[in-house]
Amino acid sequence: MPDSLLFGTEVVLNGLMAGVLYALVALGFVLIYKASGIFNYAQGVMALFAAMTLYGIMVGQVPFSHLINAIFGTHIHHFGWEIPAILAIIVTVVVMVAFAWLVQQYIFRHLVGQEPIILFMATIGLAYFLEGVADLMWGSEIKALDVGLPQGGSFWIEENTQWLGMGNENFYGFFLDQLDLIATVIAAVLVIALVAFSQYTKQGRAMRAVADDHQAALSVGINLNFIWVLVWSVAGFVALVAGIVWGSKSGVQFSLSLIALKALPVLMLGGFTSIPGAIVGGLIIGVGEKLFEFALGPALGGATENWFAYVLALVFLVFRPQGLFGEKIIERV
Amino acid sequence: MKKTLSTLALGVAMAAGPAMADLVFPSLSYRTGPYAAGGIPFADGYADYFTLLNERDGGIGGVMTRLVECETGYNTEKGVECYESTKGEGALVYQPLSTGITYQLIPKVTADDIPMHTMGYGRTSAANGDVFSHVFNYPGNYWNGASGVVNYLLEANNGDINGKKISLVYHNSAYGKEPIRTLEELAKKHGFELSLLPVDHPGQEQKSQWLQIRRDRPDYVVMWGWGVMNxxxxxxxxxxRFNMENFIGVWWSGAEHDVLSAGDKANGYKAVTFHNVGRDFPVFEDIQKYVVDTGKAAGAGDQIGNVLYNRGMYAAMLAAEAVKTAQEIHGTADITPAMMRDGMEALEITEEKMAGLGMPNFGPSFTVTCENHGGPGLVGVTQWDASSKTWSLISDFKPTDTEVIGALIAEDSGAFAAENNIESNCK
Known part of the structure; x- marks a missing residue:
């Protein structure tokens, strides 16, 4: 096989994996938008907050220790114990549920019926507030998150794909990061679980009813507040998953909140209201940007991925404003 | 009448300007945002050294120091706002810790007659003091860093890197692009093949770049990164599975937090430096005793000895020594920013002086002159040991290629002088 075909295939495979990682972030946006019409600008910061909380719980860090020490002149930083990752994840989920309740109770309950732009602005405020709280609570240093996910290229895949090169000395077998492979499995399980939840559980059906029509859902006795707390909780859980995967790659640090920028073109392409759309959008963006960089990046000076993802999404927007899987926008006069 | 007198008193107070009771050092820090992990230890080191001088020595020359911290978030616009809002406090010297902010401040500090020190960053050609009267970048600049990397590779290959493949992975910004011209010149001189791999801000996703490195199999990878990119x-x-022994970064890609996330796999990674690492220096005992133990540390006191803490502390020490020089030159303890500039231009750092400050072999000896604001550009190499989680200096501070760098500095600063009608500062 020629070099370009082999390497192109490797780029496509890695693009698919990257797309899954983008989709993990986009899923959180979709869940909240679908159920409440809110474009949650804070989704990236939620991933950061969840990952920081998980790390803090795992290593037994005292929350707000810098603040406590500054006020009381103490020198406490750690409880002196460590918690296994799985238990810490459960505790973090509880924290994210509490966060969802607080958000609903103190922000969005008071904004019911407001214009979408007002709700969007509220999420901007929430993002900056949450970032500040995360800083105060857990500190700004980079945290090396290790929940036991394997990292590095898979030897097995490399060795078992080397024959495709048919003696080509430049080909060493396909490179696929084990963490990306695990993330793909996690994303698949997450999507199946979310679809099953929304299709086959009472609460899931209530969520879908609220998403379709708030007033009608209210009229049949669905508790809107509860459903919105539930939706924010699920989005918080998705943020935790995204935070774990991205945090394992680079350490948990404040730039993690910027992964939301990677989700935007995915949403533009896949649609804001479709869970499968987030996945397919992620895959298209992932493959598209990687292939473009591989084929034309060197001629254009490189670093094309960030802007090309948006160009790709814009092209789709021109032909299909609601995204690939979004609900068609119908304005009745 | 009472109101008139009050207004008059306020007017007199404002006209009198800032009180000269303190030596004011603005700290344009970034403790928040995506680059906070690097900004915090530097800011802590910078602050703690001035606190040490106040607590241990009663200030500098009998005048207390005062740190004015302003959060930039590593954002150029915020950095300029910080400059404008703090310069009226009597700021003696600015150290913006950002190449973007530095570029914006160069004309401002020159017009306002306030010196700026950009140690190991900023506009490299500012080393030409004849053109950049108020900007200093001693003891080393980016191009020294690039040359230091190449010199190290030359040493590792018995002086011959002809035909070697070297990839530069760089932050796609003004900062990251700084070494390219120098490396291109050095590639011509030494015959190595240079490939450029830009990474967009913030650098969270680099799969394409590293797949290309895996395909190209360069002999060495050089990194010019900052923040999460590292x-x-x-x-x-x-x-x-790139050999870490063949991966070397600039000094902004060589701190503890850059390597800790990768765990044992980061073992052997290298970075160039213009100052020493670790906490085995007497000055840190004093910082522990007078600053940390008394609860006056800028942070939690747990960053001492870390690479970027040391760098912040080193920057503060150089500023303090320039103050002493200025006080000697002008015969007054209450110096102005203009006097501070004179002190920086006449600064002499010797090993004897460093040892006296509790920092033996912490950095190179050098002398600043009117023509040379960049110092000697001596560069050392550090290496990460993942098992002990420490950086170690594995070479002496060695000279860089002044022939190549000098020509580039002359060319760039000459163009700047022509564009801005700048006359010689050193006549």
């Missing part, structure tokens, strides 16, 4: 690059290098 951690991701080192992790990706480990993922493709």
């Amino acid at each position: 951690q991701v690059a080192i992790q990706e290098a480990a993922n493709i």
Whole structure:
């Protein structure tokens, strides 16, 4: 096989994996938008907050220790114990549920019926507030998150794909990061679980009813507040998953909140209201940007991925404003 | 009448300007945002050294120091706002810790007659003091860093890197692009093949770049990164099993937090430096005793000895020594920013002086002159030991290629002088 075909295939495979990682972030946006019409600008910061909380719980860090020490002149930083990752994840989920309740109770309950732009602005405020709280609570240093996910290229895949090169000395077998492979499995399980939840559980059906029509859902006795707390909780859980995967790659640090920028073109392409759309959008963006960089990046000076993802999404927007899987926008006069 | 007198008193107070009771050092820090992990230890080191001088020595020359911290978030616009809002406090010297902010401040500090020190960053050609009267970048600049990397590779290959493939992975910004011209010149001189791999801000996703490195199999990878880009690059290098011994970064890609995330796989990674690492220096005992133990540390006191803490502390020490020089030159303890500039231009750092400050062999000896604001550009190499989680200096501070760098500085600063009608500062 020629070099370009082999390497192109490797780029496509890695693009698919990257797309899954983008989709993990986009899923959180979709869940909240679908159920409440809110474009949650804070989704990236939620991933950061969840990952920081998980790390803090795992290593037994005292929350707000810098603040406590500054006020009381103490020198406490750690409880002196460590918690296994799985238990810490459960505790973090509880924290994210509490966060969802607080958000609903103190922000969005008071904004019911407001214009979408007002709700969007509220999420901007929430993002900056949450970032500040995360800083105060857990500190700004980079945290090396290790929940036991394997990292590095898979030897097995490399060795078992080397024959495709048919003696080509430049080909060493396909490179696929084990963490990306695990993330793909996690994303698949997450999507199946979310679809099953929304299709086959009472609460899931209530969520879908609220998403379709708030007033009608209210009229049949669905508790809107509860459903919105539930939706924010699920989005918080998705943020935790995204935070774990991205945090394992680079350490948990404040730039993690910027992964939301990677989700935007995915949403533009896949649609804001479709869970499968987030996945397919992620895959298209992932493959598209990687292939473009591989084929034309060197001629254009490189670093094309960030802007090309948006160009790709814009092209789709021109032909299909609601995204690939979004609900068609119908304005009745 | 009472109101008139009050207004008059306020007017007199404002006209009198800032009180000269303190030596004011603005700290344009970034403790928040995506680059906070690097900004915090530097800011802590910078602050703690001035606190040490106040607590241990009663200030500098009998005048207390005062730190005015302003959060930039590593954002150029915020950095300029910080400059404008703090310069009226009697700021003696600015150290913006950002190449973007530095470029914006160059004309401002020159017009306002306030010196700026950009140690190991900023506009490299500012080393030409004849053109950049108020900007100093001693003891080393980016091009020294690039040359230091190449010199190290020359040493590792018995002086011959002809035909070697070297990839530069760089932050796609003004900062990251700084070494390209120098490396291109050095590639011509030494015959190595240079390939450029830009990484967009913030650098969280670098799969394409590292797949290309895996395909190209360069002999060495050089990194010019900052923030999360560093951690991701080192992790990706480990993922493709690139030999860490052949991976070397600039000094902004060589701190503890850059390598810790990758764990044991980061072992052997190297970075160039213009100052020493670790906490085995007497000055840190004093900082512990007078600053940390008394609860006056800027942070939690747990950063002492870390690479970027040391750098912040070193920057503060150089500023303090320039103050002493200025006080000697002008015969007054209450110096102005203009006097501070004179002190910086006449600064002499010797090993004897460093040892006296509790920092033996912490950095190179050098002398600043009117023509040379960049110092000697001596560069050392550090290496990460993942088992002990420490950086170690594995070479002496050695000279860089002044022939190549000098010509580039002359060319760039000459163009700047022509564009801005700048006359010689050193006539």
